[in-house]
Amino acid sequence: MKCYQLWKLGFSDMKGVTVPRTRASPRRRIWISVVVIFIIITVLWAYLYPPQDYSYPVRDWFPSEPTRELTDAETAARVVFRQILSTPPFISRNPKIAFMFLTPSQLPFEKLWELFFKGHEGRYTIYVHASREKPEHVSPIFVGRDIHSEKVGWGMITMVDAERRLLAKALEDIDNQHFVLLSDSCVPLHNFDYVYDFLMGSRHSFLDCFNDPGPHGVYRYSKNMLPEVRESEFRKGSQWFSMKRQHAMVVIADSLYYTKFRLYCRPGMEEGRNCYADEHYLPTLFHMMDPAGIANWSVTYVDWSEGKWHPRSFRAKDVTYERLKNMTSIDVSNHITSDEKKEILQRPCLWNGLKRPCYLFARKFYPEALDNLMNLFSNYTIF
Numbered sequence: 001m002k003c004y005q006l007w008k009l010g011f012s013d014m015k016g017v018t019v020p021r022t023r024a025s026p027r028r029r030i031w032i033s034v035v036v037i038f039i040i041i042t043v044l045w046a047y048l049y050p051p052q053d054y055s056y057p058v059r060d061w062f063p064s065e066p067t068r069e070l071t072d073a074e075t076a077a078r079v080v081f082r083q084i085l086s087t088p089p090f091i092s093r094n095p096k097i098a099f100m101f102l103t104p105s106q107l108p109f110e111k112l113w114e115l116f117f118k119g120h121e122g123r124y125t126i127y128v129h130a131s132r133e134k135p136e137h138v139s140p141i142f143v144g145r146d147i148h149s150e151k152v153g154w155g156m157i158t159m160v161d162a163e164r165r166l167l168a169k170a171l172e173d174i175d176n177q178h179f180v181l182l183s184d185s186c187v188p189l190h191n192f193d194y195v196y197d198f199l200m201g202s203r204h205s206f207l208d209c210f211n212d213p214g215p216h217g218v219y220r221y222s223k224n225m226l227p228e229v230r231e232s233e234f235r236k237g238s239q240w241f242s243m244k245r246q247h248a249m250v251v252i253a254d255s256l257y258y259t260k261f262r263l264y265c266r267p268g269m270e271e272g273r274n275c276y277a278d279e280h281y282l283p284t285l286f287h288m289m290d291p292a293g294i295a296n297w298s299v300t301y302v303d304w305s306e307g308k309w310h311p312r313s314f315r316a317k318d319v320t321y322e323r324l325k326n327m328t329s330i331d332v333s334n335h336i337t338s339d340e341k342k343e344i345l346q347r348p349c350l351w352n353g354l355k356r357p358c359y360l361f362a363r364k365f366y367p368e369a370l371d372n373l374m375n376l377f378s379n380y381t382i383f
């Protein structure tokens with residue numbers, strides 16, 4: 001606006017000029033040059049430093065309708081999800097990230113997280129769900145952050161219940177715009193500003209999701225989930241998500257699909273099937289309800305390369321600058337099918353369409369790794 005007025009001023013000035021039409025006086029020329037330079041600088045400035053805006057674009061999103069007739073419960077659920085996902089999110093003046101820790105009791109890396117959060121007060125909130133016993137916190141920023149907790153069984157629906165409990169509690173704070181689920185063995189791979197901008201600036205939630213046709217995937221599906229969940233829609237993914245507020249609302253609003261998984265995705269089902277709800281419920285729900293809204297990979301690194309039932313855990317001696325740097329440089333996500341083909345599905349990690357390193361956090365680390373991680377922290381998180 002300002003530069004437009006300036007420009008008009010210069011222009012009307014010129015119109016009043018009667019004397020040499022061909023050559024403006026040197027003073028006029030300087031004046032015009034100043035105005036032109038001012039305009040160029042303003043435009044360049046606006047281009048180089050666009051206003052910070054962490055709001056998400058309004059989605060014209062609709063879940064794809066199956067061809068069959070929907071049940072009443074499905075129609076109701078879809079209407080609710082559609083409303084949540086198409087409503088512009090509340091724009092907070094003080095947007096925060098909720099860091100939700102799911103742990104049996106102690107959090108061995110509190111001191112490391114304290115280092116991570118230091119100087120960023122007001123931009124994060126911590127929640128701790130300790131399912132076995134109340135932890136003794138060694139860092140003041142964790143004191144008083146325990147939420148009401150219940151017992152959690154490995155691979156049981158109680159794990160999903162704990163995640164929903166954390167989300168509901170964290171949603172109470174209207175400033176929380178992004179929700180990260182972390183475990184007691186998770187550590188940060190970047191500094192706070194990097195993590196904050198990465199998550200807040202993303203158009204997607206980072207929810208791991210892929211189609212595994214093998215025994216650890218589709219074989220766990222039960223026909224009892226019909227008609228709402230078909231086998232072709234059954235998905236798998238790591239439970240360690242990070243999600244936007246709207247998606248967190250969907251999770252706690254859902255009762256229909258949640259109930260299907262509570263009843264028909266559990267260890268020790270018919271024909272010796274073992275289904276683990278924490279690996280299938282959210283990937284399947286979002287694959288069905290908002291596939292384009294999730295990135296399909298998790299921002300938490302984990303090393304499955306040993307091919308065992310549990311991922312590799314890192315000891316103190318494994319914590320080196322090179323290894324941590326290596327984790328932060330990976331920019332393709334890998335999924336390996338559990339059938340005999342052992343197909344490796346590789347995709348670039350796309351952040352708003354740009355290829356970027358995938359991981360912000362990593363697991364699993366033994367408590368003994370703390371000192372090495374603390375010593376290296378400011379080195380490996382230079383960005």
Ligand SMILES: *[C@@H]1O[C@H](CO)[C@@H](O)[C@H](O)[C@H]1NC(C)=O
Nearest residue numbers: 204287291292293294295296
């Ligand atoms: C995630 O995968 C689904 C297919 O399952 C795809 O439609 C969607 O576009 C993917 N998300 C992104 C951000 O690429």
Ligand SMILES: *[C@@H]1O[C@H](CO)[C@@H](O)[C@H](O)[C@H]1NC(C)=O
Nearest residue numbers: 322323324325326327329330
């Ligand atoms: C770094 O990662 C690559 C694969 O991305 C691997 O081949 C290499 O051994 C890793 N180096 C270290 C030090 O872990």
Ligand SMILES: *[C@@H]1O[C@H](CO)[C@@H](O)[C@H](O)[C@H]1NC(C)=O
Nearest residue numbers: 320321375376377378379380
């Ligand atoms: C941190 O990095 C610098 C330069 O890369 C190196 O000289 C220093 O030894 C590193 N510190 C640790 C604790 O590894």
